[in-house]
Amino acid sequence: MRLRLTKSNNAAFLLRASFALYIGAAAASVPVCWGGAETARPPAAQNAANAQDIAERLSRAYPGIVQGVDSGGVIFADGTRLPLHDGKGDKTFAAWLSDPDIADMFAIAYPPGQVSTPPPVNFDPGRARNAAFFKKVYGDCAAGGVTPALVDVIWLPKKARQVLKVTSVNGVAKRLAAISAELDELSADFDGFLWPAAGAYNCRDIAGTKTPSAHGYGIAIDIAVQHASYWRWSGAKDEAAPAYRNEVPMEIVRVFENHGFIWGGKWNHFDTMHFEYRPELLTPGDGLQAGADAAGSASSGTPAK
Numbered sequence: 001m002r003l004r005l006t007k008s009n010n011a012a013f014l015l016r017a018s019f020a021l022y023i024g025a026a027a028a029s030v031p032v033c034w035g036g037a038e039t040a041r042p043p044a045a046q047n048a049a050n051a052q053d054i055a056e057r058l059s060r061a062y063p064g065i066v067q068g069v070d071s072g073g074v075i076f077a078d079g080t081r082l083p084l085h086d087g088k089g090d091k092t093f094a095a096w097l098s099d100p101d102i103a104d105m106f107a108i109a110y111p112p113g114q115v116s117t118p119p120p121v122n123f124d125p126g127r128a129r130n131a132a133f134f135k136k137v138y139g140d141c142a143a144g145g146v147t148p149a150l151v152d153v154i155w156l157p158k159k160a161r162q163v164l165k166v167t168s169v170n171g172v173a174k175r176l177a178a179i180s181a182e183l184d185e186l187s188a189d190f191d192g193f194l195w196p197a198a199g200a201y202n203c204r205d206i207a208g209t210k211t212p213s214a215h216g217y218g219i220a221i222d223i224a225v226q227h228a229s230y231w232r233w234s235g236a237k238d239e240a241a242p243a244y245r246n247e248v249p250m251e252i253v254r255v256f257e258n259h260g261f262i263w264g265g266k267w268n269h270f271d272t273m274h275f276e277y278r279p280e281l282l283t284p285g286d287g288l289q290a291g292a293d294a295a296g297s298a299s300s301g302t303p304a305k
Helices: 009-023 048-061 093-098 131-138 169-183 188-194 250-258 286-293
Strands: 066-070 073-076 150-155 162-167 220-222 261-263 274-277
Touching (some): 150 169, 162 169, 169 261, 169 274, 250 261
Antiparallel strands (some): 220 274
């Protein structure tokens, strides 16, 4: 598969400049094409030289679940396999989003830490989720396959004591509990961003689509709606994202990222209340150095503006 993103030549220069600023804070290379006359670079998994990287990422992110990757695809610990590529060739952004193969999930690198500009058009790292892979790892919620592994996580145990249902598979619940404990120590200035949380496990499709939501696997949380911005609520026309909006402080984002949760606020199709566990894209701990290097380190003071 190749991700083909095209814009008019008039917009190409500005988009390239915005893109360079956006990921300059993160050591990541994003294989996309912004100029209409250019040929899109293939995702990392498409290149033979990077196949081992995909295998290492999946094996590290899903220990005891993913055994490795070979020419036949992703190998699971029970001996079953899923194809890495679907053989469909070039994909538009819409096709990449609605029908991704496993390699497509790695097409856009997630940039941890502080960023200085809004995401470029269709820069949505992590929005592409191969349903067969996630159902294999966490279960199919529509068939009752997720609920046996759901456990209670107390959200902000000192302040809110809100009970959330989260999967225990792959240590997700333990990660979220650790995040909750850290965020509970922030000052009251952050409370309105954090609780009441809008929810965690919810067996449903993504709004406006037939694509399973990360919430249906028990790996995502939506924090408080009061200060949230969501592209579909913000004047979107068709599937094009409106002007970027965000109020969520980076102090909160850094805590999530340090535990392997990506943030929907780094998407062009922004969803700033949304965090989901994606260790294949963001290894737990990788956000620590990015956060330390960013202006204004996390503290229990007031939210950074």
